[in-house]
Amino acid sequence: MEAFFKLKPPTEVFHIIDGFSAVDQETIPMEDALGRVLNSDLTAPEDLPDFFKSTMDGYAVQTRNTFGATESLPALLEIAGEVSMGEAEKIKVGSGQAVKIPTGGMLPKGADGVVMIEYCSLLDEKTLEISRAISPLENTIQPGDDFRKGAVILPAGKRLRPQDMGVLAGLGFLEVPVFRKPKVAILSTGDEMVPVDQNPGPGQVRDINRYTLGALCRNMGTVPVQMGICEDHFEPLREMVEEALQAADAVWISGGSSVGTRDFTLKVFETLPGFELLVHGISVSPGKPTIIGRSGAKPVIGLPGHPASALVVAEVFMTRMLWTLSGVVDAGDGIHTVKQAILKRNIPSSGGREDYVRVKLENEGEQLTAIPVFGKSGLISTLVEADGLARIHMNTEGLYAGEEIDVMLFSNT
Amino acid sequence: MEAFFKLKPPTEVFHIIDGFSAVDQETIPMEDALGRVLNSDLTAPEDLPDFFKSTMDGYAVQTRNTFGATESLPALLEIAGEVSMGEAEKIKVGSGQAVKIPTGGMLPKGADGVVMIEYCSLLDEKTLEISRAISPLENTIQPGDDFRKGAVILPAGKRLRPQDMGVLAGLGFLEVPVFRKPKVAILSTGDEMVPVDQNPGPGQVRDINRYTLGALCRNMGTVPVQMGICEDHFEPLREMVEEALQAADAVWISGGSSVGTRDFTLKVFETLPGFELLVHGISVSPGKPTIIGRSGAKPVIGLPGHPASALVVAEVFMTRMLWTLSGVVDAGDGIHTVKQAILKRNIPSSGGREDYVRVKLENEGEQLTAIPVFGKSGLISTLVEADGLARIHMNTEGLYAGEEIDVMLFSNT
Numbered sequence: 001m002e003a004f005f006k007l008k009p010p011t012e013v014f015h016i017i018d019g020f021s022a023v024d025q026e027t028i029p030m031e032d033a034l035g036r037v038l039n040s041d042l043t044a045p046e047d048l049p050d051f052f053k054s055t056m057d058g059y060a061v062q063t064r065n066t067f068g069a070t071e072s073l074p075a076l077l078e079i080a081g082e083v084s085m086g087e088a089e090k091i092k093v094g095s096g097q098a099v100k101i102p103t104g105g106m107l108p109k110g111a112d113g114v115v116m117i118e119y120c121s122l123l124d125e126k127t128l129e130i131s132r133a134i135s136p137l138e139n140t141i142q143p144g145d146d147f148r149k150g151a152v153i154l155p156a157g158k159r160l161r162p163q164d165m166g167v168l169a170g171l172g173f174l175e176v177p178v179f180r181k182p183k184v185a186i187l188s189t190g191d192e193m194v195p196v197d198q199n200p201g202p203g204q205v206r207d208i209n210r211y212t213l214g215a216l217c218r219n220m221g222t223v224p225v226q227m228g229i230c231e232d233h234f235e236p237l238r239e240m241v242e243e244a245l246q247a248a249d250a251v252w253i254s255g256g257s258s259v260g261t262r263d264f265t266l267k268v269f270e271t272l273p274g275f276e277l278l279v280h281g282i283s284v285s286p287g288k289p290t291i292i293g294r295s296g297a298k299p300v301i302g303l304p305g306h307p308a309s310a311l312v313v314a315e316v317f318m319t320r321m322l323w324t325l326s327g328v329v330d331a332g333d334g335i336h337t338v339k340q341a342i343l344k345r346n347i348p349s350s351g352g353r354e355d356y357v358r359v360k361l362e363n364e365g366e367q368l369t370a371i372p373v374f375g376k377s378g379l380i381s382t383l384v385e386a387d388g389l390a391r392i393h394m395n396t397e398g399l400y401a402g403e404e405i406d407v408m409l410f411s412n413t
Numbered sequence: 414m415e416a417f418f419k420l421k422p423p424t425e426v427f428h429i430i431d432g433f434s435a436v437d438q439e440t441i442p443m444e445d446a447l448g449r450v451l452n453s454d455l456t457a458p459e460d461l462p463d464f465f466k467s468t469m470d471g472y473a474v475q476t477r478n479t480f481g482a483t484e485s486l487p488a489l490l491e492i493a494g495e496v497s498m499g500e501a502e503k504i505k506v507g508s509g510q511a512v513k514i515p516t517g518g519m520l521p522k523g524a525d526g527v528v529m530i531e532y533c534s535l536l537d538e539k540t541l542e543i544s545r546a547i548s549p550l551e552n553t554i555q556p557g558d559d560f561r562k563g564a565v566i567l568p569a570g571k572r573l574r575p576q577d578m579g580v581l582a583g584l585g586f587l588e589v590p591v592f593r594k595p596k597v598a599i600l601s602t603g604d605e606m607v608p609v610d611q612n613p614g615p616g617q618v619r620d621i622n623r624y625t626l627g628a629l630c631r632n633m634g635t636v637p638v639q640m641g642i643c644e645d646h647f648e649p650l651r652e653m654v655e656e657a658l659q660a661a662d663a664v665w666i667s668g669g670s671s672v673g674t675r676d677f678t679l680k681v682f683e684t685l686p687g688f689e690l691l692v693h694g695i696s697v698s699p700g701k702p703t704i705i706g707r708s709g710a711k712p713v714i715g716l717p718g719h720p721a722s723a724l725v726v727a728e729v730f731m732t733r734m735l736w737t738l739s740g741v742v743d744a745g746d747g748i749h750t751v752k753q754a755i756l757k758r759n760i761p762s763s764g765g766r767e768d769y770v771r772v773k774l775e776n777e778g779e780q781l782t783a784i785p786v787f788g789k790s791g792l793i794s795t796l797v798e799a800d801g802l803a804r805i806h807m808n809t810e811g812l813y814a815g816e817e818i819d820v821m822l823f824s825n826t
Contacts, residue, residue, distance in 0.1 A: 055791050105616070166797075169623065169625075203519035215575035337750045381559045
């Protein structure tokens with residue numbers, strides 16, 4: 001079978017993945033928008049802040065009245081009142097006057113700066129001594145300093161973080177237009193598979209991929225739609241894949257690691273409406289037998305059956321596809337944090353393919369080190385032990401102990 | 414007021430935070446356990462895998478029958494049958510025999526290795542030619558290779574990732590003992606505050622902290638309990654804090670940035686049962702006026718009122734507290750990814766305090782650079798622009814352009 005694979009290099013696969021389109025949009029309450037992806041640019045409906053305010057506890061003044069003031073030659077000002085929080089200013093600051101103001105308070109008319117309370121002392125109830133000169137606008141925020149009315153505050157394709165939620169709140173957005181959360185139908189094939197709540201008989205295994213792949217989808221802000229286990233036969237698989245395609249925005253089949261089933265998966269895909277085969281094998285280890293196709297706009301994916309291989313392929317390639325479907329701009333960036341570490345042992349590699357090797361990170365004094373987690377690629381324990389993946393590029397024969405290497409951390413851990 | 418602060422250095426504050434205890438435990442369905450923290454060590458109830466299996470498509474053999482086999486001098490074996498996926502082996506492999514086996518198939522009795530299909534060719538229906546010698550156990554996984562019965566598979570305090578879910582599934586865990594998700598009561602004080610759905614009048618602002626702090630709690634896997642806005646008066650604040658303490662595992666008050674309210678917050682805390690003041694001011698910027706106390710086991714926290722300052726303090730200190738309450742082992746590690754970058758501009762700093770300066774990361778060719786986002790610390794836009802924080806240690810006068818600095822990325826972005 002191997003000979004029939006037209007293996008594609010990973011860079012080409014990434015490019016193909018970037019060609020998928022985002023799902024459609026919906027409008028949701030702002031409160032629920034954390035982690036969601038904006039569907040259109042948001043602009044400020046008003047200035048933020050929308051009034052001239054103090055950033056310090058102190059006294060609002062006409063700053064020119066403080067020019068030249070020092071400890072030995074303080075300025076003396078008449079106290080003309082006090083600003084209350086959350087109220088419109090009623091007092092006016094005239095020349096030679098000062099008005100007490102709290103942090104966040106609105107500057108009274110006439111004032112153009114705030115003297116910090118540390119540089120003020122009361123001579124009597126009505127007289128303030130100021131020991132330091134301040135510049136115009138000092139210790140204040142002007143209307144629009146955060147965002148000016150009409151400015152783009154957050155661009156389409158942005159995944160919302162806590163601070164982004166803050167801007168939405170500050171500007172009174174009650175609803176936001178976002179991309180829907182893509183739904184990913186997950187199904188496992190294999191006559192040896194039993195559900196997790198069954199005791200596997202001899203030669204049988206529990207369906208691990210349902211949980212690892214579903215968890216990865218959740219971590220990426222998408223919704224797994226669990227289709228269950230399908231026996232290794234053409235017609236049942238075809239029916240389940242069709243159903244999956246109705247129920248979701250993408251279909252992931254894992255399994256088919258035996259020669260016969262690999263054929264089924266592709267043959268079933270070929271019956272789907274408007275199917276186009278995009279990738280039939282990737283020059284990567286693990287993950288060579290991965291299939292990527294589309295039925296209309298929807299990606300249909302065949303992943304390896306080995307749980308560890310399936311999860312590595314999902315981590316390297318499918319995370320990017322999930323963010324592309326989610327509408328994230330430049331979906332390849334920001335999924336994986338890359339850290340530099342000193343490799344502790346040689347990692348050999350065959351040329352002609354890209355290897356993703358599990359590594360564990362450990363601090364040795366000030367130095368971050370990467371220890372390869374060797375072990376058969378079918379073992380899930382190797383992934384449990386690992387913190388990330390070291391990529392061995394196509395045209396190298398491996399990585400050497402002592403080299404500084406890039407480690408791609410697992411997404412969202 | 415400043416003089417009354419006994420400012421604590423950040424390292425001491427981290428140590429104090431580590432002294433809080435995790436919340437209690439609950440048992441939840443395995444399916445819901447992603448991101449949850451294990452409450453006790455889990456051990457393997459059985460071997461994983463629990464049978465001797467092939468990792469390749471090929472032929473199961475007695476490996477000694479292949480010794481010396483080469484392309485020019487292949488070994489000839491009699492084909493004795495085929496292993497079906499998911500079924501117990503019925504066939505026995507005798508000396509001089511081979512049995513076809515798919516990846517994941519159970520090795521028939523007598524066999525101790527698998528020859529990859531690439532090195533096999535059929536001479537006739539009954540005769541297999543093998544062109545390569547294999548070692549005992551080659552291309553197989555033995556029972557317990559992943560985890561041996563009784564071994565610790567995942568330790569208490571571990572936050573579950575997709576691969577960890579895979580191990581739970583593989584071993585048939587239907588339920589797992591985890592720490593409850595801590596609940597954090599969030600309340601904002603300030604007479605200038607209005608809810609997000611109201612138009613602020615002159616001098617008023619919308620309550621931003623509710624959303625930024627709530628989002629941060631969610632990102633850390635905890636549950637915000639929104640108490641709303643409290644006016645700046647002792648008795649209403651006391652009542653709301655008592656209610657918050659009933660409803661949650663921790664209380665965060667933001668606001669009180671004016672001198673008067675700062676007093677209220679601490680005075681209200683002092684009325685709580687078994688209150689102990691742990692931190693009254695941190696030698697850090699932003700975030701100096703932060704208060705950390707405990708009422709019994711529950712942390713009660715006073716955060717700055719400025720949304721940007723409150724979020725920086727929450728990011729630096731409160732994330733660690735949330736993971737400590739969540740039961741994560743070594744909660745300080747792993748929250749923030751630290752990246753090295755070349756600083757593009759000088760950042761001045763006053764000595765005697767630790768500064769957390771917002772920076773934006775940009776690639777310049779191969780080099781990651783950090784650009785300080787200057788702007789008044791009260792502006793939330795500076796955080797929207799930033800990717801993380803550069804820490805300026807206590808006893809330095811700043812960082813210089815061209816230096817390699819550590820950038821603490823925002824959690825979970």
